[in-house]
Amino acid sequence: MKILFIEDDAIETMKLTRTLSKLEEKHTLIQANNGEEALKILNETNLPDIILLDLNMPRMNGIEFLQILKKDPLLKYLPTVILTTSENRTDLLECYKTGIAGYVIKPLKYEDYEDKLIKVISYWQVNELVKG
Template sequence: MDVLFIEDDTIETMKLQRTVSKLQLKHNIIEAKNGEQALEILKSSTKLPDIILLDLNMPRMSGIEFLEIIKADPNYRYLPTIVLTTSENRADLLECYRIGIAGYVIKPLRYEDYEAKLKTVFEYWQTNELVKA
């Protein structure tokens, strides 16, 4: 799968890379440091990502602002977007689902728990018919 990973924290990026490597996943991870950079990547790519993993708390453009933009665009509206965040704020969760996310995953503190959650996310989306279409 092609995965657009939008995250401003270098440590979180390293955690994702480590997890993908450790699980021996062959996914192509495209990294963006913020929503603005992610929009540039989407607009300049000839192929859309299969899924987007999105942090909510970022500089310049929040994850919610990014979601509002892509879900309003007919070219990107149906891209499965999974929020990967530390925010346990119920208002954030509900707002993200209102806008149209495919999932909301809270980043756990322990690496082993993070790895297990990411494994589940990747396994689900590898078998999902929308990604295969």
């Protein structure tokens, strides 16, 4: 699977890379530091199978990115899973209203993070994905 990871925190990127390295299947990880960078990547490369998106980022936050993504006739079908520390119900509702595929709260303990992310990746591996 080709995964676009939109996250500005290097430690979070290291955690995801480490988690992916433990899986049997090898995945391609493309990293963007913010929504603007992610939109540029989406317009210049082959589309990812899934997007993992943080909400709290500089320049363009996750919700702003989502609103642009879901208005694009080609990009709007990309499954987008929010991966955030925000337990704010307003954020949660706004994301689902905009059309996300899931909302995952990042746990503090690495073992819990790894467990959650392996489940998310495993689900999307068996799910039928829209191929660009």
